[in-house]
Amino acid sequence: MKLLRRSARRPELDPGKVALQARNVAFDWSAVDLHWMSAEPYASHLISALNMLLPEGERMFIVTYREALAYVKDEKLREDMLGFIGQESMHAETHEKVLREVLIANGIDAEPYVRQMEYLFRKTLGPRGGDDRAGRQMLVERLAFIACLEHFFAWLGDWVINADLEKFGADPRMADLFRWHGAEEVEHRNVAHDVAEYFGVGYVRRCASMVLVFPIFIALVVRGAKFLVHQDPRLPDHGYPRVIASVLGAMWRGALPGIPSLLVSALSTFQPGYSPENVGSTAQAVAYLAQSPAARAAAS
Ligand SMILES: [Fe+2]
Numbered sequence: 523m524k525l526l527r528r529s530a531r532r533p534e535l536d537p538g539k540v541a542l543q544a545r546n547v548a549f550d551w552s553a554v555d556l557h558w559m560s561a562e563p564y565a566s567h568l569i570s571a572l573n574m575l576l577p578e579g580e581r582m583f584i585v586t587y588r589e590a591l592a593y594v595k596d597e598k599l600r601e602d603m604l605g606f607i608g609q610e611s612m613h614a615e616t617h618e619k620v621l622r623e624v625l626i627a628n629g630i631d632a633e634p635y636v637r638q639m640e641y642l643f644r645k646t647l648g649p650r651g652g653d654d655r656a657g658r659q660m661l662v663e664r665l666a667f668i669a670c671l672e673h674f675f676a677w678l679g680d681w682v683i684n685a686d687l688e689k690f691g692a693d694p695r696m697a698d699l700f701r702w703h704g705a706e707e708v709e710h711r712n713v714a715h716d717v718a719e720y721f722g723v724g725y726v727r728r729c730a731s732m733v734l735v736f737p738i739f740i741a742l743v744v745r746g747a748k749f750l751v752h753q754d755p756r757l758p759d760h761g762y763p764r765v766i767a768s769v770l771g772a773m774w775r776g777a778l779p780g781i782p783s784l785l786v787s788a789l790s791t792f793q794p795g796y797s798p799e800n801v802g803s804t805a806q807a808v809a810y811l812a813q814s815p816a817a818r819a820a821a822s
Pocket residue numbers: 580609610613675703707
């Protein structure tokens with residue numbers, strides 16, 4: 523499988539922008555260990571934190587795009603936005619299932635973290651309503667935030683498609699979950715950027731949003747990892763310094779993406795002519811999606 527993934531990453535094979543479609547997936551979540559990368563419990567928790575963070579975050583994307591659609595006259599962009607909404611709905615629904623059938627089923631009380639995400643994404647970043655100037659301005663701010671987050675998701679998607687998680691004893695279902703999601707993030711990586719530009723998000727606002735989004739995103743994921751470590755009876759209940767040290771160790775071994783390369787990627791959005799086009803390969807993403815076990819199981 524890995525050979526196919528790597529061989530597909532050749533620019534000459536890239537099909538360019540593709541029509542976005544939501545792919546159904548079918549997973550059997552019975553008997554998945556919380557340490558789904560058996561050799562890397564801290565990395566398992568850090569990536570699993572996304573199952574608590576993403577459902578609310580992606581639902582905020584969907585609500586915002588539905589609101590934004592009313593102002594979009596460009597037919598191609600509308601089509602991309604509808605494909606994006608379809609894919610993000612499936613992501614949110616699938617991670618919500620993992621939250622219930624893996625994390626909660628294994629004794630994690632996810633409620634406090636999930637409530638905080640609800641507050642953040644529904645109240646702080648939720649719709650303000652109203653067709654006035656302030657309402658429209660808030661919509662544009664949210665679209666700029668989404669574009670920043672989508673840059674990270676595409677980058678992380680590209681990382682996970684190419685990472686050798688199997689080396690750390692990864693459960694194939696969890697690896698496929700994140701690779702399927704990651705591949706669709708690579709596939710639709712241009713949409714949020716195109717939408718933000720359509721709504722007038724320029725260089726200054728893009729950079730300002732990234733300055734805010736980068737630390738918030740890292741903080742939320744690390745907080746989620748600490749939250750899971752705290753509830754894990756098989757790990758010592760360490761404070762942030764030792765949890766962060768363990769996370770950095772996992773990054774060093776390649777079980778997590780490294781902060782320096784994530785930072786370099788964030789800084790690439792500060793280039794005046796930035797485009798998400800080079801964040802990953804559509805050909806490789808589409809090749810992975812064609813062979814994803816969960817996507818194939820749902821199609822059969
Ligand atoms: Fe997504």
